[in-house]
Amino acid sequence: MVVRREPTLADVAEVAGVSLTTVSRVLNNRGYLSQATKDRVAQAIDQLNYRPNQVARALHGKSTSIIGVIVPTVALPFFGELAEEIENALAEHQYRMLVCNSMGRADREREYLDLLVSHRVDGIISGAHNDTLAEYQTVRMPLVTVDRDLSPTIPNVRCANEAAARDATRLLLERGARRPALLTSRTGPHNRREAGYRAVLAEAGIEPRIFTVDFHTPDAERARLIDAHLDAAAAQIDAVFATDDLSAAAVLDWAERNGRSVPHDFKVIGFDGTAAVRRALPGLATVQQPIADLARTAVDVLLSQINAHASAEDAPAAVVSPIELPGLLLAGTTT
Incomplete structure (x- = not known):
């Protein structure tokens, strides 16, 4: 059986008929070397398809790029x-x-x-x-x-998450929403999109309503949990600000299945504005991150x-x- 392996520096030296030190000097462009020697090493490298060991380079203080x-x-x-x-x-x-x-x-x-x-x-x-x-x-x-x-x-x-979330929440209120909910992955002080949503509702004297579905929830379970949140609060909300576009898409799907007319009696806005989602849902209101x-x-x-x-x-x-x-x-x- 022929065991395939990556060529080593020693293999390059053998094929070129030079020492390991000479090959190293050629690769690192150190010291004087004749053009003929450089050419022999270059030909051996091409012949063997030699690739420098990036880990070894790093251990010698060189950049791996x-x-x-x-x-x-x-x-x-x-x-x-x-x-x-x-x-x-x-x-x-x-x-x-x-x-x-x-x-x-x-x-x-x-x-x-x-x-x-x-x-x-x-x-x-x-x-x-x-x-x-x-x-x-x-x-x-x-x-x-x-x-x-x-x-x-x-x-x-x-992204300036808090400022962008304020804009998104204000848009819902300006378009007539009076009971907008927030759908996010985790609630807490680190969630600046939640902070923006809360700030705008506080200014308007509206009680916030927050649903959480963890960012890493598997897709099928995620859709079920979003549906459960919306089903339970259906009579108390008239809009949803989802802190990512995939969640906003799930909300739109729920609204369609439940006879909600978007945007007439139910409004939805997301966050991210990726090219992929914009192609799939060109009408989705969202905050586009400057990716x-x-x-x-x-x-x-x-x-x-x-x-x-x-x-x-x-x-x-x-x-x-x-x-x-x-x-x-x-x-x-x-x-």
Whole structure:
């Protein structure tokens, strides 16, 4: 049986007829070498399809030019588009991306974080939605989050959630809603979209009504739980602000099955405004997150950290966190 394996530096040296040291000097462009020697090494590399070991490069203090990105799953429209935009932004700086899908599991996120650190990627962008993992506090490499508060010392790039939620809630009231409910993943002080909703209702003297369905609930169970919340409150609500578009789509489905006329006697607005959902539901009112700008800003902040580390500075320039970018209110036809 022929055992296939990746060619090593020693294989390149043997085929080129030179020493390991010479191959290393060619790869790292160090010292004087004749063009003939460089050509022989280059030909051997091409012949063997040799790929430099990025982990080994990192262990010798060299850049891997790889950034790790942790998201819940690229199957969700927001995170799929965010990952694509991060990849595009990184490519402009000759970096590549390694995507890790945590699937909403803290243990899997912990494993991926360990993998990225042990493989010495140049930096990490985390957008996963698990509760704060203590392991992040031990990471000693450049790190940026997207819409995730890990620590005051870790830059967090996000949409201006509270301001955008105020706009969304005001739109419901301006269009005639008097009993709007909030459908969100988790309630609490970290939920700035909830804060915006509550603030507008407080100004209007309206009692808030909040439904929660955890972000990581499986799709079939998620739809059942949303239906149960809406069924129980059907007589007490005339609108729903869902803090993501997929939940807003589930609300629209419930309204249709229950004979609610949207937007005449029932109004719905979502949040995210991804291209995928806009194509499927072009009339859905929503807040469009600036996904491309979020990705580019996260990459810029991360690369500034990487450059600071590479130049042996004590620390990168201080960043006021969170970095908030405005969302765009799209009134649609569902309000």
